[in-house]
Every structure is written in structure tokens, then in C-alpha cells.
Amino acid sequence: MKSTFLLVAAWSLLGTVGLAATSCRPDTDVLPNKQIPGTQLPSNFPAPVYGLDENPPTHAAFELGRKLFYDPRLSRTGKVSCGSCHQQSSAFADAGHHLSQGVDGQLGARNTPALQNLRWKPNFFADGGPKHIETMPLAPITNPLEMDETLDNVLGKLNADAEYRRRFTQVFGGSGPIDSYQFLRALAQFTASLTSSNSRYDHYVRHEAGASLTDVELRGLAVLRQKCGNCHAGELFTDESFRNNGLDRSFPQDSGRAHITRSSHDAGRFKVPSLRNVALTAPYMHDGRFNTLPEVLDHYNHGMVESSTLDPQLRRAGQGPGIALSVEERQSLLSFLAALTDEQFIKDPQLAEQ
Incomplete structure (x- = not known):
């Protein structure tokens, strides 16, 4: 919807x-x-x-x-x-x-x-x-x-x-x-x-019996908290804010939040989505332009473009916008994101069509 x-x-x-x-x-x-x-x-x-x-x-x-x-x-x-x-x-x-x-x-x-x-x-x-x-x-x-x-x-x-x-x-x-x-x-x-709320991450963070994350997944969680956590915050993995993440230089087709507020300051800003079950929901971004999570990470690493409303946290002094991610950090992050998949949620017969 x-x-x-x-x-x-x-x-x-x-x-x-x-x-x-x-x-x-x-x-x-x-x-x-x-x-x-x-x-x-x-x-x-x-x-x-x-x-x-x-x-x-x-x-x-x-x-x-x-x-x-x-x-x-x-x-x-x-x-x-x-x-x-x-x-x-x-x-x-x-x-x-x-x-x-x-x-x-x-x-x-x-x-x-x-x-x-x-x-x-x-x-x-x-x-x-x-x-x-x-x-x-x-x-x-x-x-x-x-x-x-x-x-x-x-x-x-x-x-x-x-x-x-x-x-x-x-x-x-x-x-x-x-x-x-x-x-x-x-x-x-x-x-x-x-x-x-029943991904492997949830079982781990609630200290449920037998629950664990691998060392790679834990490193991925640390990367997420350090480099993505300002936006994908808390247990819901979103702060529910509206941000311009450097997709476009101008916004003739879809102005995002500005469509509602009619303010130029909101042009190109869209709701920060939750990362829960993100491995299941491709393609990504408000217009589905990225087919895979590696493509999304490529965008944040070196694909962002400047615009008047680009989120300040995504600007790197003297290097252009982006979030620096090493090869190891990328792999760890992808491993952790898979741990946010909630198999119980997607298979619960009570939520299926009758």
C-alpha cells in the first residue's frame, strides 16, 4: 500500500x-x-x-x-x-x-x-x-x-x-x-x-535458549551500527525519518516527502525503510532501481550523487558523498542482513490467504 x-x-x-x-x-x-x-x-x-x-x-x-x-x-x-x-x-x-x-x-x-x-x-x-x-x-x-x-x-x-x-x-x-x-x-x-520479530537476530538479542549469531554476522552487526545505524536505528532498524540518500541530482519524477509537505527542503527525501527481512524484498529503493543488496552497497560506497537536499551524514569531506565499506565489511554486513529474515513471519498460516 x-x-x-x-x-x-x-x-x-x-x-x-x-x-x-x-x-x-x-x-x-x-x-x-x-x-x-x-x-x-x-x-x-x-x-x-x-x-x-x-x-x-x-x-x-x-x-x-x-x-x-x-x-x-x-x-x-x-x-x-x-x-x-x-x-x-x-x-x-x-x-x-x-x-x-x-x-x-x-x-x-x-x-x-x-x-x-x-x-x-x-x-x-x-x-x-x-x-x-x-x-x-x-x-x-x-x-x-x-x-x-x-x-x-x-x-x-x-x-x-x-x-x-x-x-x-x-x-x-x-x-x-x-x-x-x-x-x-x-x-x-x-x-x-x-x-x-522472530529472526535469528531477535532470538539472539533476547538471549533465548540456543540462539546465536556467527562471528561474521556479529561483525556485520557492528558495521551496521557504526556506519548505518544513524538511519537504520534501534530494533526496528529504521528511525522513521525522511532522508535523501543520493539517488538523483534532481527530482522531476518523484519529489518524495516534498509531495506531501510542498517544501523544496524535502525534495528527494524518502522514508528510511526497515532492514528487517530485507533479503526477501528486492528490488530496492522507492523506485526499485537496484536488483540486489550488493548493488545497494555499491551505491552507498561509491554511487551517490550530490544534490541540494543530500543528507549531511552522507557527505565525506573532500571525497564526495558515500559510506566507505571495505570488502570484508561488505561481506559481514550482507551476512548479518540475512540474519534479519523472519521465517516464522513469512510462513505463518494465520497470515496467509484463507
């Missing part, structure tokens, strides 16, 4: 209004956290932005959200679902595709990002346009290059389906039609559950 439509900001008000209007509706079937994916918060993670209490997980709501995520009827043609581009085996990215692929085979403007650990994000997409996990889906649903549908049409399809009406009533109560608040809250039950 990677569109940048500004209408998402307007829809964020919808959730606030809906919450006040429906706060007395029952949340049924609340189960122990361990029975619903993503609700046992990792001990090595910071506090989430979207807390469990904001949309209390229930088994029925989670399963409803999963059905919505994989339902192609959310698109105009009835052929493109959220899961069409966000595939579990690729950490809910779209491996092998440089740009997103929408209805009628149209190509979007950006590479499909991985959907993981969304509960910890203050904003979404490469430009940070959407501000809330519940309203985030409105952008891809309404983007003419992605799902090309209207919210009214989506609700019409859901209300015309007796099974959907039954399941929404089970979760939200009441006897009225399915509304936008219910739809977005249900979908957020699934997207918020997409927590990746």
Missing part, C-alpha cells in the same frame, strides 16, 4: 468521528494475546504507536480483516487485492517487481514496500502521507493506478454480501449497514498483526 494521495489526511478525521460514534459498540470474542498473531508485543521492541487498546484484537475481527486484505473485490476490476502486491513470502512486499502493479496491468509510481511492524509506524508510505494505520488503505483503494475504486463502491459490495454483513455484525454489533469506520477498523486488525 504505497500511494501518496493527499485525501488520506482528510479521511483521518473519519476514524476520530467514528470512534466517538461507535465506542459503545461491543468488541466480542476477546481472546488471549497468544492466540491472535501480532498481539504478543516483542520484548525487544519499543512501545507501539498503535497500541493494542486502540483497536482491541479479537479472533473474529482479525479473521474479518484477513478476508478483506485478500479480497480482490476491493478493486474496481475485482482482480486486485491488497495481497496481490503485498505477498507473505516476500514479507508482504512484491519481490521481483520494480513498481507496483494495479488494475488493468497499470504500473504505479513506486516500489511496493514490505508491510511489517506497522503498529510501530507514525506515518506510512515512502513520503509519509497517511498518518494513521486505519485510514492508510484509502490511498491504494482510490489510486487509479492501483485499485481504482471508491470507498462508496467498496461499501456497496460489502453490504451486498450476506456473509460480510453477518461477520461485521458479529464484530461490531448493531443492525445497520457496514460503514466506513467498521471497514477500516476491521482491515487494521489484520495489518496491525503483521509483526516480524
Whole structure:
């Protein structure tokens, strides 16, 4: 879900209004956290932005959200679902595709990002346009290059389906039609559950029995913390900032964060992505220009170009922009990045299409 439509900001008000209007509706079937994916918060993670209490997980709501995520009827043609581009085996990215692929085979403007650990994000997409996990889906649903549908049409399809009406009533109560608040809250039950926290690195850092990293991987971790850690920070391996990492000298096609802020100071700045599961999510960068991780390291080592908004931390005095990496450091770093792959996450049957 990677569109940048500004209408998402307007829809964020919808959730606030809906919450006040429906706060007395029952949340049924609340189960122990361990029975619903993503609700046992990792001990090595910071506090989430979207807390469990904001949309209390229930088994029925989670399963409803999963059905919505994989339902192609959310698109105009009835052929493109959220899961069409966000595939579990690729950490809910779209491996092998440089740009997103929408209805009628149209190509979007950006590479499909991985959907993981969304509960910890203050904003979404490469430009940070959407501000809330519940309203985030409105952008891809309404983007003419992605799902090309209207919210009214989506609700019409859901209300015309007796099974959907039954399941929404089970979760939200009441006897009225399915509304936008219910739809977005249900979908957020699934997207918020997409927590990746069980890589070999996680087992090691949590001191779990038998967990270890090789000497090469530990050296790679040290390289990452020393040379990449200002941006790919903490246990989420991103500081959620927007930075220009020297991809282009000018930005006629995609201005990045400036698309939202309308400030020239943000031209060419894009959200720092998490490195979790990065070995699975090629191609890389907002436009998918690099096919492999070695190509990415080549860019940081000697491929950056100067521009007015290049991140100051990437400038080397008298040497041009870049991050110096020896052959050994590169190999160690690549080894460590592979240790961030979460096999449990990409194979969990509860996150797969029903």
C-alpha cells in the first residue's frame, strides 16, 4: 500500500468521528494475546504507536480483516487485492517487481514496500502521507493506478454480501449497514498483526535458549551500527525519518516527502525503510532501481550523487558523498542482513490467504 494521495489526511478525521460514534459498540470474542498473531508485543521492541487498546484484537475481527486484505473485490476490476502486491513470502512486499502493479496491468509510481511492524509506524508510505494505520488503505483503494475504486463502491459490495454483513455484525454489533469506520477498523486488525520479530537476530538479542549469531554476522552487526545505524536505528532498524540518500541530482519524477509537505527542503527525501527481512524484498529503493543488496552497497560506497537536499551524514569531506565499506565489511554486513529474515513471519498460516 504505497500511494501518496493527499485525501488520506482528510479521511483521518473519519476514524476520530467514528470512534466517538461507535465506542459503545461491543468488541466480542476477546481472546488471549497468544492466540491472535501480532498481539504478543516483542520484548525487544519499543512501545507501539498503535497500541493494542486502540483497536482491541479479537479472533473474529482479525479473521474479518484477513478476508478483506485478500479480497480482490476491493478493486474496481475485482482482480486486485491488497495481497496481490503485498505477498507473505516476500514479507508482504512484491519481490521481483520494480513498481507496483494495479488494475488493468497499470504500473504505479513506486516500489511496493514490505508491510511489517506497522503498529510501530507514525506515518506510512515512502513520503509519509497517511498518518494513521486505519485510514492508510484509502490511498491504494482510490489510486487509479492501483485499485481504482471508491470507498462508496467498496461499501456497496460489502453490504451486498450476506456473509460480510453477518461477520461485521458479529464484530461490531448493531443492525445497520457496514460503514466506513467498521471497514477500516476491521482491515487494521489484520495489518496491525503483521509483526516480524522472530529472526535469528531477535532470538539472539533476547538471549533465548540456543540462539546465536556467527562471528561474521556479529561483525556485520557492528558495521551496521557504526556506519548505518544513524538511519537504520534501534530494533526496528529504521528511525522513521525522511532522508535523501543520493539517488538523483534532481527530482522531476518523484519529489518524495516534498509531495506531501510542498517544501523544496524535502525534495528527494524518502522514508528510511526497515532492514528487517530485507533479503526477501528486492528490488530496492522507492523506485526499485537496484536488483540486489550488493548493488545497494555499491551505491552507498561509491554511487551517490550530490544534490541540494543530500543528507549531511552522507557527505565525506573532500571525497564526495558515500559510506566507505571495505570488502570484508561488505561481506559481514550482507551476512548479518540475512540474519534479519523472519521465517516464522513469512510462513505463518494465520497470515496467509484463507
